[in-house]
Amino acid sequence: MDGDILVSRTGTATIMQGATGYLTIDLAALGRNYRKLVSMLAPARAGAVVKADAYGLGAERVAAKLYGEGCRHFFVAQFVEAVRLRPTLVHDAQIFVLNGLQPGNEIACAEMGIIPVLNSLAQWRQWSTTARMLKRCLPAVLQFDTGMSRLGFPREERAELAAALGDGSNIEILFIMSHLASADDMESEQNAEQFAEMTCIADEFPGFDISFANSGGVFLGDAYHGVLARPGIALYGGAPNADEKNPMEPVVSLDVAVVQTRTVPSGTKVGYGGAHVSQGETPLATIAAGYADGLPRSLGDRGAVFYQGIRLPIVGRVSMDSITIDISALPESTLTLGSLVEVLGPHQTLEDIARDAETISYEILTGLGDRYHRQYR
Ligand SMILES: *Cc1c(COP(=O)(O)O)cnc(C)c1O
Numbered sequence: 001m002d003g004d005i006l007v008s009r010t011g012t013a014t015i016m017q018g019a020t021g022y023l024t025i026d027l028a029a030l031g032r033n034y035r036k037l038v039s040m041l042a043p044a045r046a047g048a049v050v051k052a053d054a055y056g057l058g059a060e061r062v063a064a065k066l067y068g069e070g071c072r073h074f075f076v077a078q079f080v081e082a083v084r085l086r087p088t089l090v091h092d093a094q095i096f097v098l099n100g101l102q103p104g105n106e107i108a109c110a111e112m113g114i115i116p117v118l119n120s121l122a123q124w125r126q127w128s129t130t131a132r133m134l135k136r137c138l139p140a141v142l143q144f145d146t147g148m149s150r151l152g153f154p155r156e157e158r159a160e161l162a163a164a165l166g167d168g169s170n171i172e173i174l175f176i177m178s179h180l181a182s183a184d185d186m187e188s189e190q191n192a193e194q195f196a197e198m199t200c201i202a203d204e205f206p207g208f209d210i211s212f213a214n215s216g217g218v219f220l221g222d223a224y225h226g227v228l229a230r231p232g233i234a235l236y237g238g239a240p241n242a243d244e245k246n247p248m249e250p251v252v253s254l255d256v257a258v259v260q261t262r263t264v265p266s267g268t269k270v271g272y273g274g275a276h277v278s279q280g281e282t283p284l285a286t287i288a289a290g291y292a293d294g295l296p297r298s299l300g301d302r303g304a305v306f307y308q309g310i311r312l313p314i315v316g317r318v319s320m321d322s323i324t325i326d327i328s329a330l331p332e333s334t335l336t337l338g339s340l341v342e343v344l345g346p347h348q349t350l351e352d353i354a355r356d357a358e359t360i361s362y363e364i365l366t367g368l369g370d371r372y373h374r375q376y377r
Pocket residue numbers: 049051098178179213214215216230231232233234
């Protein structure tokens with residue numbers, strides 16, 4: 001079925017597994033986004049962050065596509081994600097677990113060839129003990145905290161880590177890394193602060209390759225590139241920099257079906273809590289997606305959907321399974337049962353909907369539910 005576009009953007013849904021929402025993931029656009037980052041990064045390489053099911057797009061499909069484009073470094077957040085992805089990828093693809101080792105996962109991690117990002121002396125000791133037990137040298141990445149205070153060796157642990165490394169160990173360090181907290185804001189002073197801290201770390205731990213940039217970091221310039229970047233959101237079409245024009249191609253579109261239409265007289269309450277009251281006679285349509293499908297309640301009375309480029313405002317609160325829209329901008333009977341409206345697409349970007357929902361593109365993407373029919377093209 002892949003490769004077919006089964007739903008016309010403007011027409012009526014072809015019944016596909018009974019779904020009333022259609023999430024289209026453009027793998028060709030994903031590939032072009034990857035190649036764009038690769039060309040910006042050269043001679044540094046581009047890995048791919050495929051955590052949270054590749055930001056909701058499907059880690060297996062995304063990783064396979066990017067592998068085909070030459071990507072060999074895949075980052076997930078949690079061990080379970082690596083366990084799911086490992087068998088789907090060719091052996092020379094490396095999978096890194098950003099959250100690092102959890103007690104109890106060490107043997108499975110070693111045996112499956114999954115590479116932990118070690119974030120602390122505690123994780124270092126765990127991995128070292130495992131290597132001794134298995135009488136093997138085990139691969140790892142070291143992550144340092146350069147000012148985000150989230151994950152990574154804190155400054156206080158660096159001396160002891162350096163001593164442990166000096167003693168010789170049974171851990172093979174593939175590269176060292178850190179994560180930028182404000183890379184989406186090119187003006188932020190935190191970028192330079194973290195860069196300076198990373199430079200100190202590189203002096204303290206000489207001879208290792210460095211991975212530093214996320215999507216935003218790629219656009220901060222060569223100094224931030226290290227040898228391996230870890231883009232996520234930019235691959236999936238999100239803007240790497242909050243205030244700049246988005247240089248990436250959209251990858252995701254979402255069309256949702258109308259399940260009912262009606263025209264209400266002036267003064268009619270719409271939706272939960274009667275929070276919206278119609279001003280004048282108003283034609284309405286109810287569409288089949290709500291906050292359980294990842295369209296946040298914060299879109300209530302703020303956001304919109306589109307039909308052939310015409311903006312149709314959301315009225316009243318977002319329900320769990322549906323949203324009501326004002327369709328008075330359209331000629332009568334344009335929308336009927338089964339008509340599709342655009343939630344994400346050429347007229348409404350991820351950034352548009354994220355702004356209306358007072359959140360970020362990442363949260364919109366990772367929230368998109370599993371009731372949509374997913375089609376990859
Ligand atoms: C999520 C994550 C990334 C990817 O960030 P984007 O902003 O999506 O490019 C890179 N590195 C680490 C450590 C992360 O947690």
